Amino acid sequence: MKPPFYCLIMLFLMACFNGFSAWAADGSRGALVAKARCATCHHLNRSTPLIGPSLQGIFNRKPSITGVPFSRWGEKELDAWINNPRAIKPNTKMHTPPIAARDRADLIAYFKGI
């Protein structure tokens, strides 16, 4: 017997729903990404600089560095910077390998809480 068409629709919707929830930004995963990818150069839980400025309270903060065309580090700005700092500031000393979109979203979710 063939399954009714609405069963297939339900399965499809469930698959989509799971897919999307896997994509919801996850701050606790972001904490791990930050430790692995940012903490060599940035303090995450104290305000003093390391190789780069501290990232504590970075979300919505004014840039402390010169040469970036932003007034605040919001989601869009952080995402663009982490994705490719040199596209924004060609002579920046922040050299980082590319970071996946999901990792960037999780990082930003983490930064909202520190």
Ligand code: HEC
């Ligand atoms: C190799 C060292 C290094 C790594 C790794 C690194 N950064 Fe940086 N970062 C820097 C330096 C150096 C600066 C200052 C850049 C400048 O003045 O142009 C900086 C600047 C920044 C700024 C601007 C801060 C401010 O106060 O305006 C942000 C935001 C930032 N980094 C985020 C990150 C994030 C998020 C990661 C991890 C994904 C990361 N960085 C990884 C070296 C690094």
